[in-house]
Amino acid sequence: MPIALTDSDFWSAFLGGGSFTGRRVTVDAALQLATVWACVRLLSETIATLPLGFYEKLADGSRKPATDHPLYDLLHNQPNAEMTAVQFWEAIIASMLLWGNAYIEKARIGKRIVALNFLLPARMQKRRLLSGAMEYNYRDLDGTQRIIPEDDLVNIPAFSLDGVNGLTPMSYGANVFGAAMATDEASSKVFSSGMRAAGFVKVTGSLKKEQREDLRASIKQFAAGGPEAGNVMVLENDSTYQQLTMNPGDSQMLESRSFNVEEMCRWFRVPPFMVGHSANSTNWGTGIEQQMIGFLTFSLRPWLTRVEQAIRKSLLSPGERSKFFAEFAIEGLLRADSAARAEYLAKMTQNGLMTRNEGRAYDNRAPLAGGDELTVQSNLVPLTMLGKITSTAGSAKSALRQWLGIKNDEDQNET
Incomplete structure (x- = not known):
């Protein structure tokens, strides 16, 4: 089926957002930036590998794993026939990071949910109907379009202004990512020429256009490492060649590239040292430890909470929401x-x-x-008393009196 010109979601993802540098910033183009790739991988892989438990609340306030519930195996082990739980949640988090929304389709047999299928955000269109319900129009890989009822879909928006539609990072961050792309391109072009900038030729008198072009072509072969490189350069008519030089620090534009790394890390709320950028960052234990705590608190926790609450809202019936819940085990990070x-x-x-x-x-x-x-x-208890103290104060006192050899109050006073 052809793509309609009014398919705003598709064309927005395909064309990306415009930037001040004139480059179109798309998801694929942004992922070619090392920092974007590292940030998305760090967040999505870390969250996906955390154990996701599904629990039942008990009457005494405790909880136990709800292994008998149909959702337990789907959330914890394998959501569908093609993905493991790690692959599934990795794709979900990456979708929110890059497209601003994640979509999950619920496959049912009767009322029972038997599979959770990941949907590509770039192929989804949604609109609110007059009834107030949301309509989701999805274009499958074969080009066919189908309407997915709201009850069969889980929509997890990332940062949002209306609580329903997540903002697209590639559009709002186009200037940040576009500047990084332009800097990388400029640096690559400098290195492709061997870090040799153009030179100039000082000639006595004036040259005709043809003479000027011939001289420029001749000099270019020597300066750019052409087939004449290594031979003797011959200049006529009192002409002198002077090659411009550029040091490696300038050619790499280190300051600009370093700033771009920090900007993109700031956009994804990832500490720069976690993607291998240690400039202006302490490498001492206390500094890194505190940054790790900040990463857990301010970077991971918001994403974990979004997923946990989306499971409660969209996968549990109203009667189950007070009894069952899903929760990531952050302690899983201690395994390393x-x-x-x-x-x-x-x-x-x-x-x-x-x-x-x-x-x-x-x-x-x-x-x-x-x-x-x-x-x-137990502190300050004699070794011979271990195992003799019970939960009642009377028996503890009696055991202590026996150990001290106290038989009556008179002996106690003497003691």
């Missing part, structure tokens, strides 16, 4: 830090917030006998 992981589990088990077996399950270890009791650390 064994020291921090060990410290976390030690504090949770030693302070009675997690049993030993819960801690072992968190670390994919088999449970042990006697490991289902909550325990806390």
